[in-house]
Amino acid sequence: MDHLACFTPGDLQSARAPDLSSYHWRLLAQGDSWFSNATAKLNAHANLLQELVLKEKACVVNCAGTGEALAHMVDLESAPDFVRLLSSPEAPVWDGVLLSVGGNDLIAAAQTPAHTADGKEVPLHLRLLRRQTEWGPPSAGVARYFSEPGWATYADYLRSNVRHLLTLRDQGPSAAKPVFMHCYAVPMPRPAGSEDGGLGSSGPWLYPALKAYALPGADWAAISRLMVFHLAQLLKAMAADKAQFPGLHVFDSTAVPLALATPGSSGNSGDWHNEIHLNHSGSFKIARAWSEHIQNVLAPPAPVGKQR
Template sequence: MSGPASSKRPWTPGAGARTLAATLHGGAGMADIKLEVISTTTWAGSGNGNQVPVTNYSRVYLAQGDSWFSLGAVPPWATTNVLEGIWLKDRRLAVDCGYPGRTLAHMVDRVTDPTFDQLLAGKLAWPWDGLLMSGGGNDLIDALGVEPHHEREVRLLRRQDEWGSGSSASRYVCEEGWTTFRGHMLAVLDVLLARRDASRNPAMPVYLHTYDQVTPRFAPAGAGKGPWLAPALKAYGIPPDDWNPVADELIERLRQLWLGAAGPARNVHVIDTVGTLRRADPGTKGNSNDWENEIHPNKHGYGLLGEKWREVLDP
């Protein structure tokens, strides 16, 4: 799958990151260096990373997330992930627990992801310099997938007989369902922070990110993998001309949810990426602008998102 050549914009990962020996970053006397990402198997195989040269890194992060963070990106031959697009002023390492399709609730479930639990607060725990998180997108997709016959408290969209008046995209959003979703997300985040606070790293900063404006379209990531948003909006009878505004409304609500949950008191930080990517063209079924499929950026898009992470992690 590939879009027209004209949809590609040139990208270089930061000033001086064209090569490791390129122009120095910010006059600091050090070339930009790509964030090194390793699997949990590489880290845990030797026990607490004893065979990983941690002294070679200025920072060592724990990372957890969905397909935007996973080493098995979707699809692996055409895309990458946010972590692979981060270039920093010094050498740093991330131990990555990310997995495609994982919801935030799955990430903090000791049964679903026991390795992350051990790395965060168990026998494999380390004095991490931060927890990098990519979560909330799959939770939103799952909630959108609730069918119209269910009660309002568990669905994010209104049936046609419930649509409000006016032209705002919010008339399609079921406020009762959003209240349920918002409460669930904040409760799961509280569980994550409670486990952090009970670990050997109670002051560890947590970094979350917002998503960007997606174009609902029938562009799967492969056989049996999507699309996700377009079928849900179609099932509720929402006119295609309103698909982008509805998606933007929900992405903005999720953005505000994370921004409201952040703050120095809990040491939670948000990398705000809304408006970073050039959205896909409606009706396309493959790679378009900065998107490989309906909900995953392409390599160029992930590189642009990596720049946003750099702005927060470098200082």
């Protein structure tokens, strides 16, 4: 098993550009902070791409860049390299596309306040959490705090953007090639922001949102789990819909056992560097499991009885 050779779009245009043809598999990547190339983030908590391993020599051109802010789903105007390398007629033929998207939009939706700065109420279909006067019955469990109308808005947004990405793929030389997405792990809401300094959105992220909505602290872990599992079910349903999302493959990261962070902790804890980013051990666990999923799509194992 070999680690992927990781390059950037800038590497392809340099005087010492890598020879992509020397690799058995060539992959293109775009994503959020779980794929970030920012040096401070790599030193602090690595990224999933660094820990992927495949049975054949492979490389990835990572367009996630070194941006300090949390990336949203399809901010393609700020990702011209990715669009060009994916959809241009002159782009390489990629064996697959790796995407780490949707998680930061989920966090942004959870952070949406119940009222605007001038005191106007934000309607339920534009936020994920409910004010105390809007809570459902106790029999609903933590779902009583969750805005299903807001979730429907988020789900529509995610579906339309992933369809757009698949359309871009099919406009270029890599039409119909597999697109790999991962789900997210369940974070523990806690006062643990970035300790790296100058990383843009430095957090914490969920912790202040749940406090602002005055949700019971004893339910925070379950609320986080509810939101992340909703996202996982949405992504897996999209991958199962081959008509609307052809060639989409989703890996369920929620099934990978991770060491939870200690509630109330403010630093590195369990498999987590901070509230929403994995540390090196967490990245290793998720990436190695995802590697097997990717490997089985790129090179399906021979059926039983057909192996030599």
